[in-house]
Amino acid sequence: MEIGRRDLILSAAALALTPRALAAQRPNRPLGYAIVGLGYYGLRIIIPEFANCKHSRLAAVVSGDPAKARRVAAEHGLSDRAIYSYANFDSIRDNPDVDIVYVCLPNSMHAEYTIRAAKAGKHVLCEKPMAVSAAECEAMIAACKAADRKLMIGYRCHFEPTNLEAMRLARAGEAGKIRYVRSEHGFVQGDPSAWRLKRALAGGGSLMDMGVYSLQAARYMTGEEPVAVTARESTDRRDPRFTEVEDMIEWTLEFPSGALAGCQSMYSANQNRILLMGDKGRIELEPATRYDGNRMWLGKDGREREVTPPAGPAKTQFAGQLDHIVQCVRTGQEPVVSGEEGLRDMRIVEAIYRSAREGRTIRLDGRA
DSSP states (O other): OHHHHHHHHHHHHHHHOOHHHHHHTSTTSOEEEEEEOOSHIIIIIIGGGGGGOSSEEEEEEEOSOHHHHHHHHHHTTOOGGGEEOSSSGGGGGGOTTOOEEEEOSOGGGHHHHHHHHHHTTOEEEEOSSOOSSHHHHHHHHHHHHHTTOOEEEOOGGGGOHHHHHHHHHHHTTTTOSEEEEEEEEEOOOOOTTOGGGOHHHHSSSGGGTHHHHHHHHHHHHHTSOOSEEEEEEEOOTTSGGGSSSOSEEEEEEEOTTSOEEEEEEESSSOEEEEEEEESSOEEEESSOSSSSOOOEEEESSSOOEEEOOOOOSSSSHHHHHHHHHHHHHHHOOOOTTBHHHHHHHHHHHHHHHHHHHHTSOEESSSOO
């Protein structure tokens, strides 16, 4: 009788545990991800990377295509209970296997699903750009703070060995005092029907996509925050691809040290390059931010010596990114690319658009 009573008490206590409490009882288990959006990036790039992770696993999928969701779930050994639609997404709060939600949706949907995930008690990894406005970024940060959940933005280059080594060399003074950074990113977007060319979904054109790489590189290579921006746009509005969004946009950033950064993004040419020049030499990456195959050179005024970066702690930049937020959840530290980092970028993006539109320099430091 005593054993039966004790078992009943223990069973009742187990039933009363919240999903967060259940997870806490298994502190070393790989944390489960729900991938929201089964487009090319989520399906072909992110989901296969769980095989390279040490601390992360696929736990659920969210899609507006039931057939695709069932097929993906079956391929990865997930039950029907791990399949969600956009309509029933909020019920993910009741799934203790899901710890983190990775939002891989068009830009205009980032804020909604980040906020819904936080309210469901889940940590969030959100693709870049963080949102389509600084106001949305602020709302996302507030929602995650109110729920005591981590928020990280998918800036994968912060986990890519070539970029990490370039940052280290720049900080170590390999090129001397930094005077100028050139960062150019683009590709030929050939399909006029692509969501990236629809303002309602993308929030803008190449700047909201490839431009984020150029902007990030200028900031992480200098290690400074810009104080002013001057921009101009070049778009052929007769091209059916660019009836709603910009093609090429270029901008110059001014930094407190006196360094400048010249940046470009485009949807009508292929480019992937970062060049840092200092008073003692240069650091050049080309290709700079691809999924693989990035290369780096050092030299006084050219490509004199190619540098092979040391291997990172993770097998790939994607696995490093996925596992990083897991470690942040476990230790309480903030992600190296937090929501605040995404907000900083979006404020600069808005200033770039404003400068191009108004034809003048926009101060970012509050000075007139």
